[in-house]
Amino acid sequence: MSNLLEKISELNDLILQGKALEGFDKHYHDDVIMQENESDPTIGKEANRKREEEFFSNITEFRGAKPLHVTVGEGVSMVEWQYDYTHKEWGVRNYTQVGVQIWKDGQIINEKFYYNS
Numbered sequence: 001m002s003n004l005l006e007k008i009s010e011l012n013d014l015i016l017q018g019k020a021l022e023g024f025d026k027h028y029h030d031d032v033i034m035q036e037n038e039s040d041p042t043i044g045k046e047a048n049r050k051r052e053e054e055f056f057s058n059i060t061e062f063r064g065a066k067p068l069h070v071t072v073g074e075g076v077s078m079v080e081w082q083y084d085y086t087h088k089e090w091g092v093r094n095y096t097q098v099g100v101q102i103w104k105d106g107q108i109i110n111e112k113f114y115y116n117s
Contacts, residue, residue, distance in 0.1 A: 004103060005070070008077040012067045024052055029107040036113050061086040068096070077101045 007027060014023035034048045035041040042048050063084040071078045078101070084094045097115035101108045 003106075004075075004077055005072045007103075007106070008070060008072065008079065008101065012070070012079060016065065016067075020056065021049070021052060024049060027108055028111075029104055029109040032107075032109055032111065034111045034113075037115065058088040059085050060088050075103050077103070 011023045011027045014020065014026075028045055028048065030045045031043075032045050032048055033041045033043050034051070042051050063086075064082075065084070066082045067079050068082055069078075069080040078098060080096060080098050082096050086092050095115055097113055099111055099113050102110035
């Protein structure tokens with residue numbers, strides 16, 4: 001489990017350094033499935049990377065992100081984040097989100113985000 005803690009910590013550090021897409025490329029499986037709350041999941045690394053690129057390109061002001069809690073279990077990690085930014089379409093966003101990551105072959109194969117929308 002310490003290996004997963006190292007991996008999720010490295011990913012969190014990359015996000016904090018403004019290198020989220022670099023972290024995505026390194027730590028996400030080719031067959032990754034990502035889902036926001038109960039929205040339809042996005043399947044595959046290429047489709048999810050495009051989704052991530054769109055998200056970041058729509059941020060007009062970034063005020064901060066902070067991992068509040070990190071938990072690691074057998075093949076799973078969870079991170080609670082505090083985010084504060086302005087998005088071109090959604091306006092000012094300041095909220096807490098929990099991401100649950102399922103790992104396979106040393107990479108994230110499934111990630112679901114839980115937050116108040």
